[in-house]
Amino acid sequence: MGFEQPPHLRVADDLRRRITAGEWALGDKLPSRAQLAEHYGVGTNVLQKAQERLIIEGLLEGRAGSGTFVRKPRERRRMVRSRHREQRGGSPFGADLTELGHTGTWESHSQARTPAPDHIARRLGIAPGDLCVRTSYEFLADNQPVQASVSWEPMAITGETPIVLPEMGPMAGKGVVERMRSIGITIDTVVEVPRPSRATQAQANVLGISLGDLVLVIERTYYDSEGRAVETADIVVPDVRWEVAYECGVSGS
Structure with missing residues (x-):
């Protein structure tokens, strides 16, 4: 049959x-x-x-x-990931949108004293269960959601400092590099691992897309000058709105 x-x-x-x-x-x-x-x-x-x-x-x-x-095709912007993003001051996302002629804003919610799950602990080089600040971000362009992320920072690094909560204190709204610099930590390396995926229902709800839509999940980790991981995040980029390009410098001979 x-x-x-x-x-x-x-x-x-x-x-x-x-x-x-x-x-x-x-x-x-x-x-x-x-x-x-x-x-x-x-x-x-x-x-x-x-x-x-x-x-x-x-x-x-x-x-x-x-x-x-x-469905009509939506405008698709190019997101350029490069070291220059961190050298423009303020939020790299905000600078990206300004260059494209759009207004970039974001909403965030932090939870202090959140135990690190196993996979996050491995990325940060800490023990599972060590306390972190977990921050969820929703990034908007012209008041429309375009990107989301979840960030983890070990409280052993920021817990006793004014920057413990990314959205509060004297460095509120600044990028990770600037915030860490304010407490004497120099970030000199970022590692990003992009992986294609399909939107979960929670991601679809945040981003205003459909369940199962193609997304790019970027696993990003910042390291200081001593090779210590100081922050890691999962950035969710909806494929229908963004194409991601990586810019790499080429040294002269």
Whole structure:
């Protein structure tokens, strides 16, 4: 007996074909769920599952109270990761957006005395359970979410200093390099490991994207001049909004 494709996948395949063929233009509203279900001879629950699959793929978007639409491509900016980002003062993210002609802001929430989970402890070179400040960030461009991150800093380094909470104190709003410099720590190395992934529901909620959308997760760790890790973060970049480029200096001969 041959394999029979589930009804919602069969419907999704045909809707995908029709969208790709241009039956509906970008931004067009699709017929109602009831109309499409009748056309395909399936229940509205099957049609909903088919549309949800195409929403995850980025072909459709649902608008509360309005219906389902063919998704328009969104503006995609280039994010340049380089050592120069840390030499412009203030927040590297804010400087990035200023160069692109956008207003960059962010919201953050810190939790002090948070025990380091095993994978974070390995990255920071500390013992699992050692206390850290965990800070979650939501970065915005023109008031729209474009990037998110979760940062960890060992309290053994910052706990007795004015910069223990990144969003408070005399260095509030500054980047990690500047904040650490203010307490006599010189950061001279950053290591970034980019990995493609799919958005979790929590990430999708923060970034205003769909569950399963392609994202780039950048594992970033800052090291001081003695090789000690002083901060590590997971930065989540939605692929639909950003392409990431790495700039590397080339020394003369």
